[in-house]
Amino acid sequence: MRRPRPPEFVAERLAALLRSNPALHGLAVEVGIVDQDWLANPKAGLPPVPPVETMRRFMERAVERSPSSLNALGLNALQLMSWDVAWNRFAVRGSTEAVVSVLFIDLQGFTQFTAEHGDAEAMELLTTHNRSVGPVVRRFDGMTVKHIGDGMMIVFKDPAKAIRAGLELVQGDHPLPLRAGAHTGSAIVTDNDVFGNVVNIASRVAGQANGGEFLISGDLYELGAGKTDLTFRGPREVSLKGIDQPVEIWLVES
DSSP: OOOOOOHHHHHHHHHHHHHHOHHHHHHHHHHTSOOHHHHHOGGGOOOOOOOHHHHHHHHHHHHHHOTTHHHHHTOOHHHHHHHHHHTTSSSSTTOSEEEEEEEEEEETTHHHHHHHHOHHHHHHHHHHHHHHHHHHHHHTTOEEEEEETTEEEEEESSHHHHHHHHHHHHTSOOSSOEEEEEEEEEEEEOSSOEESHHHHHHHHHHHTOOTTOEEEEHHHHHHHGGGSOOEEEEEEEEOOTTOSSOEEEEEEEO
C-alpha cells in the first residue's frame, strides 16, 4: 500500500499549483493557507502549518472548483482521508482500521433522465448536484470517498453528524429526488477505498429508500439518534441481499 504524501510534500507542490491557477490562488489566500510573500519566495521556507481541518477544507473546496487539483498535487480523496487517520480523526494513528458511519446517496430517475436528455445534459446536471453536496458534507465533517455514477459514498466519524447530514441532503434542492441510506461499523481504510461489511450494509440500506427518504440501520440509530433532535419512524426489519441476518432500519425525519 502506497504511503500517504506528507504535508511537506503537499506544501511544496501547492506553491506551484497556486501560481498557475489564479482562482485557487485567491481561495488559498482567502482562507489563510498561504500569503503573498510566501508565494513569491516559497524556497525561503514552508508557510506556517495550518490546522489539518483548515487544509482539508481548502482541498475539498479546491477540488469542487477545479477537479484536476488533486491530480496536480499527486493526491486522491482517500489520501486526504488518510491524513485524517494519521491525526486520529478516523482512526488510531498508524492504524488502517476505523469505526465509521458510511452514507450512500443517489439520484432517483437519473438513468431515465440521461436517456431522455442525453449525456451532455446529464453530466451538467450531475456536476451541479455534486457541487451542492460538498458544502453539506464539509459542514458535518464528512469525507466524500468516491462517486459511483450518480451516487456518492460519504464517510463520517461522528454518527450523529452522519444522520444530520443525510437528512439535510435528502431535503435539499436537487434536480431529481435524492435517496440516502447509512450504517455504522468497523472498516478498513486504504489509499484507494474503504472496505468492510459496514459498506455493504450501508449500500443495501440506501437501496431500500425511495426518493426523498433517508434510512439508517439500527446500529447507527443506537449510536447517533439520541444526539439529535430529529424524528425517527420505526423500526422495521428487512432482508438485504448478501446479508445473512435481517437488518433493522429507521426512517429519519425532521
